[in-house]
Amino acid sequence: MSFAHRIKSEICSNRPFRQRRQRAMACGLLSFGGRFDRDAISIHTEHRKVARLYADSITDLVGISGSITVQEIRRGDRRSIFAVKVDSSADRAAVLLAFGRDADLEVWPVPDSPDEIPAFLSGAFLACGGISDPEKSYHLEFATQRKELCALLEQLLAGQIAAPKATVRRNDYLLYYKESEQIEDLLTLIGAPRSALELMEVKIVKDLRNKVNRATNCETANITRTVNTAVEQIEDIRLIEQSGGIGMLPEELQELARLRLSGADLSLRQLGEQLSPPISRSGVNHRLKRISEFAENLRAKGPQTE
Structure with a gap:
């Protein structure tokens, strides 16, 4: 199991953290997942628990379940992909309304208060975050194809941790950290304190x-x-x-x-x-x-x- 997989498992299993700010975490998941508009609400992830959390968040907060499908797509010897989507157009409209997406789809849901920012960032990491094995290098990143979302995320991260580095790779806008201390602080902030301690221990041993x-x-x-x-x-x-x-x-x-x-x-x-x-x-x-x-x-x- 990769370090990134363990971090996402820890966040999904951190019930006290995610239940306090369930809506804020769901906003991050939906916004930075695959699609979040009238035509599609969906996410593709390699992590079974992330897929389950995505579906459960919609069910709990919007009250729909019948048109939410979770599908496992096997890829030969590689890890499976889990696809979650809301099939019904009426249910998609209900989800958009519940999370504050306006009729023109120009407004993205944002945290209602500063206290909700960590949970929102946690959902964003579950949806589009990645991290390298700390034994090899220190690198944590967020990748999104939406420029306006990247700008929002950059602003939130800068206010909580430090201004991340930014670049563009193919069709993705990337925000990333390469300083181990900043990565440790971010993991602690988004509900993965054990993983932050593991990274610290790896760093001490490497030093x-x-x-x-x-x-x-x-x-x-x-x-x-x-x-x-x-x-x-x-x-x-x-x-x-x-x-x-x-x-x-x-x-x-x-x-x-x-x-x-x-x-x-x-x-x-x-x-x-x-x-x-x-x-x-x-x-x-x-x-x-x-x-x-x-x-x-x-x-x-x-x-x-x-």
Whole structure:
């Protein structure tokens, strides 16, 4: 079951939330569903509970049921589509009247008070909302083919959460959020607090995982640099051995050169502790640089012929 499917299930099952503002939620469902005019009142959804809620809302609020049909359309291996429609023209007229659609169909039902906005937005999300899997990305969107409805929804969202981003995709007007905090706030607002908490938990785990990965990558990079540096130092010392022996080096460098040859994995601090007398890490680093410079001078002179 997808994250979006779980959210819509939670909203449909949140009886205290939807019963307090049943009409406002139904307004959102009807307005942002498929059709809401004299010729058709219908919705197509992949969610069985959304389809049932759509039909029940009309029955409860308008008092009709005989001409409401709910049909499951199977699509092979894919998820079924549930189609709900009001068949009778007289019943469609009753629904339009009950929800305040005027005779010219220019007015859409809107929340009667600020307290009803969350339920209206909840119905809009059930009808046309979608959300990505938070394990992959943070993205919640509303999609409608009606420009005037998109403008209304944008205004309501901006007043409740924050102004959403807007774009057009094919024939749809889209409003969307990509900030996890805004998505969490919206899910809580529209009656899906458990899903909001789930998103928060996913975000926390992802943040911790990213921190661990960054620390691991940093540690790996440091180890790689240390190993590469030690390999270069050993190559320098072996060149010195082959060119005349470690005894060619100044006396204070000879012990360190032998230690490095026998302890390729030793850190600068560990090398310094094993010297007699011990010296600091910076002192070891300085002496190794002198050994490197000595080797570079040998390379610059090239092979010596007798």
